[in-house]
Amino acid sequence: MITIVSGLPRSGTSLMMQMLAAGGMRVQADELRPADTHNPRGYYEDRRVKSLDVDNTWVAEADGAALKVVSLLLYELPDDLQYRVLFMRRNLEEVLGSQQKMLATRPEAAPTTDMRLHFERHLERLSDWLPRQKHLEFLEIDYRSVIDDSHAVAVSVASFVEQDLEIDAMASVVDPSLYRQRHG
DSSP states (O other), X not given: OEEEEEESTTSSHHHHHHHHHHHTOOEEOOOOSOOXXXXXXXXXXXXXXXXXXTOOTTXXXXXXXXXEOOGGGGGGSOTTSOEEEXXXXXXXXXXXXXXXXXXXXXXXXXXXXXXXXXXXXXXXXXXXXXXXXXXXXXXXXXXXXXXXXXXXXXXXXXXXXXXXXXXXXXXXXXXXXXXXXXXX
């Protein structure tokens, strides 16, 4: 079984990867993308994920581990493997605000005006597609809940992935001061 941590960009996927790692789960990450002001504790990414649509033969290496896959690429996971998907949900205003702030520091990747529409359509399509997939189970996790009650979320995650994880260690990595794009 492979644990997939997914969601829109800037939805809390790196935080969930940190929680899993702190809890004792092996994470599949190459650490080529260094921590920065937007993710001061790191991104927990495997660069090969960006090319899943070209080559997904390596995904089986993540058996028993957690792998971060942006939601736009979930469709590219090999369907002959089994997955538990921890799907991070975050207020779209917060996602867009965080994305805008991050992309502002990289002029070559300036956000487009239709990013909201793109994300909304993608989430709509994904919410129809996910439940129909026989090769994966999924659990939605609200980002705000992680901040407000990290212990309860850690218990829920450990139960879902069916691993004996260190709940207190998972909860302890949540730093509310890093919740910088708030809406409502």
